[in-house]
Amino acid sequence: MAVEHPYVPRDLELxxxxxxxxxxxxxxxxxxxGSVLSVLLTWVFSGRYPKLSKTDRIIMCxxxxxxxxHFILEGYYTFSPRFYQEKTPFFLAEVWKEYSKGxxxxxxxxxxxxxxxxxxxxxxxxxxxxxxxxxxxxxxxxHTIQLAVCLGQLYGCLVYFITAHxxxxxxxxxxxxxxxxxxxxxxxxxxxxxxIAARSWRAISRAVxxxxxxxxxxxxx
Amino acid sequence: MAVEHPYVPRDLELxxxxxxxxxxxxxxxxxxxGSVLSVLLTWVFSGRYPKLSKTDRIIMCxxxxxxxxHFILEGYYTFSPRFYQEKTPFFLAEVWKEYSKGxxxxxxxxxxxxxxxxxxxxxxxxxxxxxxxxxxxxxxxxHTIQLAVCLGQLYGCLVYFITAHxxxxxxxxxxxxxxxxxxxxxxxxxxxxxxIAARSWRAISRAVxxxxxxxxxxxxx
Numbered sequence: 001m002a003v004e005h006p007y008v009p010r011d012l013e014l015x016x017x018x019x020x021x022x023x024x025x026x027x028x029x030x031x032x033x034g035s036v037l038s039v040l041l042t043w044v045f046s047g048r049y050p051k052l053s054k055t056d057r058i059i060m061c062x063x064x065x066x067x068x069x070h071f072i073l074e075g076y077y078t079f080s081p082r083f084y085q086e087k088t089p090f091f092l093a094e095v096w097k098e099y100s101k102g103x104x105x106x107x108x109x110x111x112x113x114x115x116x117x118x119x120x121x122x123x124x125x126x127x128x129x130x131x132x133x134x135x136x137x138x139x140x141x142x143h144t145i146q147l148a149v150c151l152g153q154l155y156g157c158l159v160y161f162i163t164a165h166x167x168x169x170x171x172x173x174x175x176x177x178x179x180x181x182x183x184x185x186x187x188x189x190x191x192x193x194x195x196i197a198a199r200s201w202r203a204i205s206r207a208v209x210x211x212x213x214x215x216x217x218x219x220x221x
Numbered sequence: 222m223a224v225e226h227p228y229v230p231r232d233l234e235l236x237x238x239x240x241x242x243x244x245x246x247x248x249x250x251x252x253x254x255g256s257v258l259s260v261l262l263t264w265v266f267s268g269r270y271p272k273l274s275k276t277d278r279i280i281m282c283x284x285x286x287x288x289x290x291h292f293i294l295e296g297y298y299t300f301s302p303r304f305y306q307e308k309t310p311f312f313l314a315e316v317w318k319e320y321s322k323g324x325x326x327x328x329x330x331x332x333x334x335x336x337x338x339x340x341x342x343x344x345x346x347x348x349x350x351x352x353x354x355x356x357x358x359x360x361x362x363x364h365t366i367q368l369a370v371c372l373g374q375l376y377g378c379l380v381y382f383i384t385a386h387x388x389x390x391x392x393x394x395x396x397x398x399x400x401x402x403x404x405x406x407x408x409x410x411x412x413x414x415x416x417i418a419a420r421s422w423r424a425i426s427r428a429v430x431x432x433x434x435x436x437x438x439x440x441x442x
Contacts, residue, residue: 111387112333115380140426140433144368151369155376159336166332204425205361210432212359 005084007104008173014084014107020097021089027098030091038064042132049136059146060132062192066153067128075121081109102181104171105164112163116156124152143200143207150193150200157190226305228325229394235305235328241318242310248319251312259285263353270357280417281353284367287374287410288349296342302330323402325392326385333384337377345373364421364428371418378411 005017022030042064046057076092077083084100084107086093100107127149134142164171164182172178226238243251263285267278297313298304305321305328307314321328348370355363385392385403393399 111384112336112380114387115333115383118383119376119379138433140429141422143429144422144425147365147369148372151372152376155340155373158340159333159380162336162339163332166335201362201365204365204429207432208361208364208425208428210435211428212361214431214435 005107006173007100007107007171009104009170012104012108016082016085018085018087018097020094022091022094022098024098027091027094031095034068035065038068045132046136051138052135056135059196060135062196063128063131063135063146063149066189066192067125067132070120070128071125074117075125077106078114078118078121083107099181099185101173102171102177102185103164104173105167110163110167112159116159119152120156124149124156127152143203147197147200147204150197153189153193154197157186157193160186226328227394228321228328228392230325230391233325233329237303237306239306239308241315243312243315243319245319248312248315252316255289256286259289266353267357272359273356277356280367281356283413283417284349284352284356284370287413288346288353290346291341291349292346295338296346298327299335299339299342304328320402320406322394323392323398323406324385325394326388331384331388333380337380340373341377345370345377348373364424368418368421368425371414371421374410374414375418378407381407 002015003017003019005012005014006019007014039061042061043057046052046060052060073092073095077096080093080096083093083096086097096106103113105113127145131142131145131149133139134145169178172182223236224238224240226233226235227240228235260282263282264278267273267281273281294313294316298317301314301317304314304317307318317327324334326334348366352363352366352370354360355366393403
């Protein structure tokens with residue numbers, strides 16, 4: 001027998017929908033445990049590089065966490081158009097069945113959502129993980145790749161929020177889902193990339209100033 | 222009497238549509254004349270800075286041209302949802318009535334299109350013009366802002382082309398309009414930002430390497 005989906009708008013057609021097996025708490029606990037593990041491992045790894053500042057090490061943890069989120073969670077979403085038909089309590093399908101209560105455009109396969117998630121998973125996921133190594137190894141493109149990924153994340157957030165507004169903001173089951181999932185779960189990706197982008201922008205400007213002073217001195221000698 | 226619009230898909234509803242007054246040739250001549258003028262003025266302006274390389278000066282012309290295109294053409298589109306009802310041969314409305322023959326999502330006010338055009342007009346337009354000055358005045362954020370705008374342009378192109386594909390690529394009046402408008406008119410914004418982004422990325426890496434060598438020397442002395 002067909003089960004009715006809980007998503008808004010109510011006339012959204014989702015054939016073969018199978019409800020969540022896990023509660024929101026179960027899902028959060030698993031996600032938090034995975035995130036804490038990735039942060040801890042990155043913290044230990046970064047400790048092997050004594051020249052890194054504490055801020056660098058904290059930012060490496062963020063890149064590991066966000067990179068794995070992009071690559072695994074958003075990668076699964078991008079390539080699983082029928083996640084809502086999943087008949088087992090497979091964690092990644094559970095995440096998106098639950099999240100769609102806050103934004104049904106995910107289940108509805110809205111083209112802007114699939115595009116932004118695809119770019120985030122395929123390009124920004126691996127680039128975030130590369131940023132972890134670029135910081136550890138103090139590569140010359142260290143701040144450039146951080147800035148690039150931050151700008152991509154911010155562009156993605158803009159597309160996400162502006163298309164929602166243009167479409168009439170009608171995709172949340174309840175105000176609670178709207179604020180907790182749509183606003184709450186996404187706002188870290190507005191705030192943190194803004195802070196890291198500003199930091200990397202300043203670091204690049206400092207390096208360029210130093211390099212150009214050095215070049216001038218070289219000419220004067 | 223209502224005039225039928227020429228756009229595809231044929232069931233697209235556009236009340237009060239008024240056909241083009243200018244031919245595609247008229248439109249191209251005006252756009253080309255405006256572009257050549259902006260390039261010439263930028264070339265003359267850049268000539269006042271003798272330290273600039275010829276490549277820098279050419280790239281300044283590109284930033285002036287693309288910045289004005291973003292700001293004026295795409296700015297008009299973003300804030301003119303009823304451009305297809307324009308009853309005079311107003312140039313900016315003519316551009317978008319014509320371009321919609323290659324991509325009717327413009328006339329249809331597709332949310333992803335409006336979002337990308339809005340970001341491009343409001344953020345990337347002014348930032349492109351700032352890049353002209355940043356190069357002229359050799360600011361420390363010269364290459365950073367160029368890279369940032371290029372990445373924004375590339376992200377916009379990705380959203381533009383991927384959403385089109387996901388929506389079934391059904392928005393061109395004819396294969397000619399598809400290739401000339403949808404592919405042809407957009408591909409410069411894939412190719413040129415890729416080249417400039419790579420150049421600025423390398424310039425930043427060089428500066429960071431020089432600055433870090435200088436810092437090490439300072440410590441050794």
